[in-house]
Amino acid sequence: MQSSELSVQGQSLQTLYNLYFNKRLIVNRRYQRKLVWSVEEKVKLVDSVVHELPIPLILLAQRKKAGVETYEIIDGLQRLDTFFSFMENKFSYEGKHFDLDTIGDTKARLDAGDIEQGEEKLSRSESLAIANYQIPVSIYRDASTSAIDEVFRRINSGGRRLSLQEIRQAGVLGSLADVVRRSSASIRGDGTFSENVALNDMDELSISRRGLEYGLAMEDMFWVRHDIVAQDDIRSSGDEEMVLDLVLDAVIRPWPTSGWQNRDVAYGVPRKIRTASSDEVNAAVDAVGVEELHQRILSVVGLVDDVMAGHGSLGRHMVKLETYEKGTQRQFQAVFAALYSLTFEDGMVPKSHDAVRAVLDNFWGRKLSIPTGGSAWGKDKKKDLYPNVKRNLKKAFYKPEPKRVTVQLNSRMYIDSLLQGPIAEEPLIELKQGFCTLSDPPVEDPDLFEQIMQTAVGMANHGKSAEGLILIGVADKPSAAARLEQIFGVKAVSLQNQLVVGTAEQIAHLGYDVDRWWRKWQAKIQSSKLSNEFANSLAHTFKPVFCDGLLLWEMRPKSIGKPITYDGRFFVRIGSSTQEMAADDFLSHMTMHFS
Template identity: 40%
Template sequence: MTVSEGTELSVKGESLQQLYSDYIQNRFLINRRYQRKLVWAVEEKQRLIDSALKKLPIPLILLAESQHEGSARLEVIDGLQRLDAIFSFIENKYPVDGRYFDLETLADTKFFKDSQALTQMSPVWDRSACRDFTNYHLPVSTYRSASESSVDEVFRRINSSGRHLSLQEIRQAGSTAEIASLVRRISAAIRGDSSLTDYVNLQDMPKISITNKDLDYGIYDADIFWVKQGILSRDAVRESRDEELVLDLLLDLIIQPFASSGTEYRNAAYSEERVAHSTSALSIRSRLLANGKAEIERRFMRTLDLIKETLDTAKAPYSTWTVTQQNPRGVPRHFHALFVALEQLLNQENLVPKSKEELAQALKGFWDKDLSVPGGGNWGSARKSDLVEAVKGSLRRAFEPTTDEHALRLQEQALQFESTLRMALTEDALFELKQGFCQVNDSSKFDDGSFEKILKIASAMANVHAKAKGVIFIGVADDDKDAAAIKRFTGVDSHKIDKFCITGTQHELDALGRSVDEQFRWLVDRIKSSKLEPSFASSLAGTLEPFRYRDYLLWKLEPEAGKAPVTHDGRFYVRSGPSTDEVTGAGIIDLVRRFPAR
């Protein structure tokens, strides 16, 4: 393809001060379809800042002009790690040579310091050195009128030629293959860096990026499932080897009988060309249409949740619990075989564990047995199939059939819930958390005013833009203070996830004397008879879903935009960050413009 067709390219030097000004105005946009996560360690950041302080050249930053939610933005094609290193140094996130940037140097940082949005760390660099640093000019190249496909192609060419990215990152970069979105979404859910949409402000990226003990933000690499369980190293996760493993597992859920595993077969899954492999993009697309992407994702997350819960019961990481003696075989490969075997027991044979404790004991020292696990290179279909059958045979005694469909319906993938909840860190306009349906001091009294407020918020979320889709969780307290109040009045202890407190709603149902099904039917009727527009109320009621997380009963609503703005009690509302504001006068005209005719 001709990447430059229909585009204009400008190259100029931009001072770091000007770039920082653009940054705090939220002009920089990250497209997570192709852009890698923040992975630089503090030492890499410090080397970059040292180069600028010494007036040494820094590689060019490549941007693309784009429109996002009605405003002009700059999409970062190349230079994400460098820009983050510069801005986080300016904001005192880390020192260079033991000293911090002087916040009095710039008017913007001084304002943030005076308003206590930033805290001056010490010791500080000499102000003249800081001024010279912010006056440093960085070469910036900007594409104008660039199409999405041309941006994807530029990103791939930049990173494939210099091998800056791993093979899996290059496969994923801007890929339109059906498997790519599944790999990206599941991998992010497991790491904990999910975002509600593909677009994230650069300011928000540190909240959902991999970090280490030297950087006080983001997701600590040692806490990521793959690292914590000893399945992959920290460096392997930073190089997206976790996404490669997720891809291999997904292929074995999608393709039956099993396909071989290896680089050639992974490449085929992303290739737009017709290839003879069973893992070709065409074959995968056909299988996903037959099974449904949502169903494949559900099966995957259900299996991983079972493994996590079982290891929690064992109180030991996977690598030491399943291998009690020195074992030279690759941990990712035998995790792969165990995962696929468990998935088939759960979803093909419709079995459930007799108990987590019994399954944990069945897994203790499991890979010390005489089971042949191949090392590197391609993993043939026949050998893989034989191993999975042997694993199932060894584990089947820890399982039993179940007919409790009600209990199964209430099961929610814990990882999926945790992942979605963390999206609130970057998407507060499309997220809302409520502690429950009833009054905190009296769980037997339904709080009608509070519930109507939830429905008003739902309408405001649907008015954010034409493709908006929000999430409202009920059974999650906003903060420790609310969780403490619930504990005081009901005796319910909360479970903490980051800053969020899970309290559940079972105590309300007990006080109301209702079953889950009775509460579900009552809430559906209540939504449909609310002050919402009838068509939107019916659509919203259809998204109501009860689920359990660690024995807490929670509820989820997913308001979604329609063809036009919606009202609550005859009024229009929109979300501005976490606030819900009424729209009046000329603002209604602007609101309508968010919903162009389709």
């Protein structure tokens, strides 16, 4: 591993809370799991502090970007969250809460109305003793990403504190790990556009526990609602292992064995079996494209959810059993593989949701059977089973003529995942309501293209590895959504507190269909005042997506590893706005972001 400076020192909870208060403690979601401790576990930790018992060391990695110093949490996420949630009165100790007037930062939040004081309080002296408790903190300075990943893996694999899938996924780079991580989070509902999230925002992205009001209720998750993956398995990332199997079935032919050794090999862990190597799997994912595969997976999962809307659990619908302790993972995996093949390999679409649901009724109670148990699911058994599953489901599909360029599956789950997490001031996300002005009559917005090109350049100038998202078809405020409904008769769909309004009616008003508009904008991007390298990259990412019948467009500006200009002008993203900079200021800005 790359050598780096390592310092160990004691820091008070009060000092660490100040870093938290200022959003300088960062969670890297490439390797960090969710908040999983129960209230009982949290109370035990507070009890250790009250009785001045030693607790394990906190391990942080110092990061510096654009002059701002932050600390990435390598080890100690659950402990830090416990301390800060207790100091913010999210749970009590022996029926009493931390006195929020004890330190300046909690008092500031109390005065601002961000947090509330619990009725029963610890004494000021007791609260101060907790705030002054010294924790051993080790800080890596100037550590490389690979070094941090390796440290995390060693910490968590040695003691087997993580599940097999969490160990596979922890800190791993590559297309397979990327699509599994992102698709799993999107399906659960805790996806974020950025990999790095302030610890302050983790509550809303974690699974709720008894006595703790986290953002995601387990019973509302797709896997649990449909009796596919058991709740306890989701806590140990069993849903991510499920997604891994779905991805492998989607991209590897012949269909591979599903077993722990095969999964290990796919992640580059050597095993004495013959199966697709990590290089082969990543190449197969790349052949489809991470973004495309991510969207395809969510589209098929979303189709299943839509098919069963108002009709209960898919598991209970296709397997007529009374108990579901172990879920219906293999049954769903086989159905998913068939739906994926029908849609993306054969170019077919459902006749209707009712037709698909009718075929799936008691699907595994007919002549089809599936191996159960904890052993590997062999590729030979899949070879016999999967074609039969596909043949039965094909009855509910047809092939449209003529063949359409765009696959118009409902991607609501995908759009929902793009809007998850804190995006209000996110510099790498921009939402646009559409291509037309809201005038009477509406006309094509003459400034939109230039604005989007400038924004794309600003996002690409955010750093060497920056990747942004521009999503067209989301209203910036309720009045705009109301006006679009008045002009075009479009009813907005609310997702993640955003109003999705679509653009199909607008481009039809301008005399275009989806495919012609797609080609027009790709040509405009490629012939714009951008460099050829960036223009070609950007044009390739511009594509349509569909949400409950509404047409949106996404664009993914990505850094080419060096600063770029638009028409000889310098643009950057400051917060959620695009700003032009003078040459001298731009040079200073780039020195901080690209050094």
